[in-house]
Amino acid sequence: MRIEDIHQRLVDRFGTETIVTLKTGVKDPWIEVACDRIADVAAFLHDDADLALDALNDLCGADWLETDPKKKTPCEPHVEVVYHLYSYTHKHHCKLKVKVPRWHDGQAGQLPRVPSVAHVWGIADWHEREAYDLVGIEFTDHPNLRRILCPEDWEGHPMRKDYEFPLEYHGVRGK
Amino acid sequence: MSLTLEDPRIVEFDVRTDEMLVNMGPQHPSTHGVLRLLLKTDGEIVHEVTPHIGYLHRCAEKIGENLSPPQWIPYTDRMDYLAAMNMNLGFSLAVEKLIGMEVPEKAMNLRVIISELNRIASHLVGMGAYGLDLGTFSPFLYAFREREIILDLFEEACGARLTYSYLTIGGATHDLPGEITIPPGLAQLTGRDPNMRLQWVDALRMFLDWMGPRIKEYHTLLTRNAIFVKRTANLGILTREMAISYGCTGPVLRGSGVDHDLRRDGDPIYTRMYEGYKYKIPVAPFTDPEFGKLPREVVLGDNWCRFFVRMMEVAQAIEIVRQALDRYPTAKGEYRVPFKMNSKLPTDEVYLETECPRGQMGFYVVGDGDAEPFRARAKSSCFCNLSVTGPLCQGVLIADIPAIVGSLDIVMGEIDR
Numbered sequence: 214m215r216i217e218d219i220h221q222r223l224v225d226r227f228g229t230e231t232i233v234t235l236k237t238g239v240k241d242p243w244i245e246v247a248c249d250r251i252a253d254v255a256a257f258l259h260d261d262a263d264l265a266l267d268a269l270n271d272l273c274g275a276d277w278l279e280t281d282p283k284k285k286t287p288c289e290p291h292v293e294v295v296y297h298l299y300s301y302t303h304k305h306h307c308k309l310k311v312k313v314p315r316w317h318d319g320q321a322g323q324l325p326r327v328p329s330v331a332h333v334w335g336i337a338d339w340h341e342r343e344a345y346d347l348v349g350i351e352f353t354d355h356p357n358l359r360r361i362l363c364p365e366d367w368e369g370h371p372m373r374k375d376y377e378f379p380l381e382y383h384g385v386r387g388k
Numbered sequence: 389m390s391l392t393l394e395d396p397r398i399v400e401f402d403v404r405t406d407e408m409l410v411n412m413g414p415q416h417p418s419t420h421g422v423l424r425l426l427l428k429t430d431g432e433i434v435h436e437v438t439p440h441i442g443y444l445h446r447c448a449e450k451i452g453e454n455l456s457p458p459q460w461i462p463y464t465d466r467m468d469y470l471a472a473m474n475m476n477l478g479f480s481l482a483v484e485k486l487i488g489m490e491v492p493e494k495a496m497n498l499r500v501i502i503s504e505l506n507r508i509a510s511h512l513v514g515m516g517a518y519g520l521d522l523g524t525f526s527p528f529l530y531a532f533r534e535r536e537i538i539l540d541l542f543e544e545a546c547g548a549r550l551t552y553s554y555l556t557i558g559g560a561t562h563d564l565p566g567e568i569t570i571p572p573g574l575a576q577l578t579g580r581d582p583n584m585r586l587q588w589v590d591a592l593r594m595f596l597d598w599m600g601p602r603i604k605e606y607h608t609l610l611t612r613n614a615i616f617v618k619r620t621a622n623l624g625i626l627t628r629e630m631a632i633s634y635g636c637t638g639p640v641l642r643g644s645g646v647d648h649d650l651r652r653d654g655d656p657i658y659t660r661m662y663e664g665y666k667y668k669i670p671v672a673p674f675t676d677p678e679f680g681k682l683p684r685e686v687v688l689g690d691n692w693c694r695f696f697v698r699m700m701e702v703a704q705a706i707e708i709v710r711q712a713l714d715r716y717p718t719a720k721g722e723y724r725v726p727f728k729m730n731s732k733l734p735t736d737e738v739y740l741e742t743e744c745p746r747g748q749m750g751f752y753v754v755g756d757g758d759a760e761p762f763r764a765r766a767k768s769s770c771f772c773n774l775s776v777t778g779p780l781c782q783g784v785l786i787a788d789i790p791a792i793v794g795s796l797d798i799v800m801g802e803i804d805r
Contacts, residue, residue: 240485240738267632271739271750271767284758295752297739301632301648308739336635339775347447362442362804371447 214305216242219264226257236310243295243308251294251311252328252354258298258307259333266298266307269330272340274348278315278374290315292350294327313350329355347372407435410786414443418521418790421800425777425793429786437781437789439774444804452764457483457557457753458729460764465551467766468802470513471745473506473542475802476555478742479766482751483557485657486738487731492721495559496661500712502545502555504705505592508599509538510745511698511705514797518695519610521794522619527610533573534602537595540571544588559724564588564716574598589713596706603703611699612683620692621685624780624792628689634779635772638747639701640796643694647671650743658742665711670700691795698797701745730759737763746770746797766805770798 220235223244231254233245246254258266278290296309317323324345329352331338341352342361349370352358360367369376379387413424422443428436448467452460457479464479465472477499484491491499516531539549544565546554554560565588574595575582586594610616626636631644641648649669651662672693674682679700686692733755741750747769754763773796781792 240736269635270741270748271752271765273752273765273767275754275763275765277762295739297750297752301646304653334635335630335633335779336772336775339771343771347449360442362445362447364442371450 214263214303216244216307219258219305219307220244222261222264223254223257227254241306241308243310245310245312248311248313248327251309252330252333254309255296255330255333263303264300264307265302266300266305268299268301269296269334269336269340270299271295271297272330272337272344274344274350274372276315276348276372276374280374292325292348294344294350296330317351324349324351326351326353328353329358331355346370349373412789414440418794420517420794420798423774423793423798423800423803425789427786427789432785432787434781434784434786434789437778439777441771441774441800441803444800446805448805449763449765452761452766454760456729456731456759457733457761458727461556462551462553464766465553466801467768467805468510468744468746468749468770468799469550470799471506471510472550472552473503473555474510474742474744475749476553477503478740478744478749479751479753480555480557481657481742482738482740482753483733485655485740486733486736486753486755488734489558489725489727491559491725492719492723494716494719494721495723495725497712497716497719498560498564498723499555500661500665501564501592501709501716502542502560504708504712505538505541507705507745508702508709509535511702514698514745515606515610515695515702518794518797519616521790522616524610524613524616527606530602530606530609533577534599537571537573537577540573541588541592541595544568544571556724556727558727559722561724563723571595589716592709593713596710600703600706603699606699611696617683617685617692619788619791620690620695620795621683622687622690623784623788624691624795625687626689626694626776626780630776630779631689634776636747636776637769637772638743638745639694639697640747640773640776642669642671642697644689645672650741650748654743655740658740662708665708667704667708670697670704672697674700691791694795694797698745732757732759733761741767744769746799746802747773749802768802768805770796770800771803774798774803 223232231247231250236243258264274294276292291312292315294311298307313325317325327350341355344350345358346360346363381387408429410427410429413419414422424440426438427434448463461476464475467475512531512535516528519527543549546552567585568588570584578598626644628644631641673688735757737754739752741748749769750767752765753761756762
C-alpha cells in the first residue's frame with residue numbers, strides 16, 4: 214500500500230484533527246499525527262489487517278532549533294519524534310512524525326510529553342528510553358523510563374541543540 | 389532446555405532459596421564487550437535479566453551533526469568494528485540517496501566484493517567467539533586464521549586492518565589494488581612461495597577456492613558437534629512474533645523463520661547492487677535439501693538456528709564474491725564519483741537500512757542546506773537484537789546465559805554508538 218492510501222485510511226478512521234498532514238514532494242513522504250492520539254494511531258496501524266505495520270524499524274527524536282545566529286531557523290523551534298514502520302506481511306513502509314513544543318508549558322527544563330507506543334511494539338521500549346535520554350522527551354505510560362546510554366545521574370540531554378557539556382562530572386573535568 | 393519454577397518436576401526437589409542479584413559483566417569475557425547483565429537468580433535459575441549498556445557511549449550522533457558526511461565515515465567504522473565496510477556502505481548509501489547520486493557499475497561491483505568479504509570475516513569472528521563462549525577453543529583459532537587473510541587483503545586495498553573508511557560517498561577511496569605480494573597466511577596455507585607476486589583479484593580467488601571446502605570442516609568441528617548441539621538446540625527460543633515485535637533483524641530474524649533479507653527486499657538504491665546475482669537466503673527451518681539434515685533436537689528460533697544462518701551466510705557470501713569478481717573486469721564506469729568534503733546537502737531527509745552481518749543497520753540523515761547534516765541518526769541492529777535478552781532469558785540456567793547472548797552476536801561499539 215502506498216503512503217497516500219495509508220493516509221486516506223487514517224483520515225477516514227481518525228479525522229483530520231488527529232491526522233494533521235501528509236507531507237509529499239520529499240524523498241520519504243511522512244504523515245504528521247497529533248501528539249495526544251499517537252498511541253491510538255500506532256495501535257490501529259499495527260492491528261489493522263490491511264496495514265499490518267508489525268515492525269518498528271526506528272524511532273528517534275530530533276531537536277529543531279537553529280543555534281547559529283547567522284542562519285535563519287528553517288521552521289518554528291520544536292521537538293519531533295519520527296517513527297519508521299514496516300510491514301513484513303505487505304512489504305510496505307510508513308513514516309510518522311509527532312511534533313511537540315521544545316518544553317512543556319513553555320517552561321525551560323520541563324520535558325515535552327508524548328504518549329508511549331511501547332505496548333504496541335516491544336522495541337519501542339528501548340528506543341523511547343534512548344530518545345528520552347538523548348533528546349529529552351518524556352514518554353507517558355512508558356513501563357520503565359530510565360536513561361539507557363548515559364549514566365543515570367547525567368544532567369541534560371545531549372542531542373538538544375542548545376545542550377552544554379558539563380564542566381565537571383564526578384571530579385572529571387569536562388571541558 | 390529451559391527450566392521454570394512452575395515446572396512441577398523441579399519444585400518437587402528444588403528448595404527455594406533467597407533471590408540473589410548477580411552482576412555479569414561489564415568485564416565478563418562472554419558478554420562480547422562491556423555489557424553488564426544484572427541477573428536476579430534463585431539458585432541456578434535466572435528469573436530476570438536486565439541489560440545495562442552505555443559503557444562505550446560517545447554520542448556519535450552528536451558528532452555527526454558537527455561534521456560533513458565524508459568526515460563522519462570514520463565514526464561509522466567504529467560502530468560495528470567487525471564489519472566496518474558494511475557500516476561505511478550503509479551511511480554512504482543513505483547520503484547518496486539524500487543527494488540523489490547514482491554510483492557507476494564498477495563502484496557497485498567493488499562494493500559488493502568488499503562488503504560481502506567483510507561479511508565473511510565478521511561471521512567468522514561470530515562463529516569463533518561463540519565457540520569460546522561455550523568452552524571450545526579450536527574453532528576460534530581456525531576462524532582467526534581465515535580472517536587474517538581477509539584482513540591482509542583489505543590492508544592491501546585501503547591500508548587499514550580494522551577501521552577502513554574505504555567505501556565512501558560516491559564509491560570507494562581507491563580502486564582495487566593491482567599486483568601485490570601474496571598474503572603470508574595464504575602462502576603458508578596453500579603452499580606457495582611467500583614472495584610470490586600476483587594480482588589482488590587472483591589472490592582473492594585463491595583464498596575463496598581454499599576457503600570453500602573448509603566450511604564443511606567447521607560444521608564437523610562445531611555445528612554438528614554433539615556437545616555444541618546440546619548447549620544450543622532447543623534453548624533461547626525466539627518466536628517469529630517476538631522477533632518482529634522486538635525489532636530483531638538479520639540472522640536473528642531469519643533464525644526465527646522470517647524470510648526477509650534487505651539485499652532482496654530493501655530499498656532500490658541498495659538492491660540494485662545485487663541485481664542479477666544468484667544466491668540463496670538461508671531461513672530457518674532450512675527445508676532446502678542443500679542444508680543437509682538438521683540435528684533432531686533443533687527447534688525453530690533457537691540458538692542453533694541463529695548460528696546456522698550465519699554459517700550458511702558465509703557460504704552464500706563466497707558465492708556472491710565469486711560472481712562479483714567475474715563481473716568486475718568488464719564493469720563500466722569509474723570506481724567513484726567525486727564528492728567534495730564540504731558539499732552542501734539538500735533540505736530533505738532520508739532513512740535507509742542495509743543488510744549488515746548483524747542485522748539491518750539504519751541511517752537517518754536530515755539535511756538543511758548545510759554541509760553538516762542537521763540530524764544524523766544511526767539505528768543499531770544489535771541494539772534491537774539485544775533488547776530481546778530480557779524476555780529470552782527468563783527461567784533459564786545461569787550457564788545458558790552466555791549461550792543465548794552469544795547467539796545474538798552483538799558488538800557493543802554499535803549498541804552504544
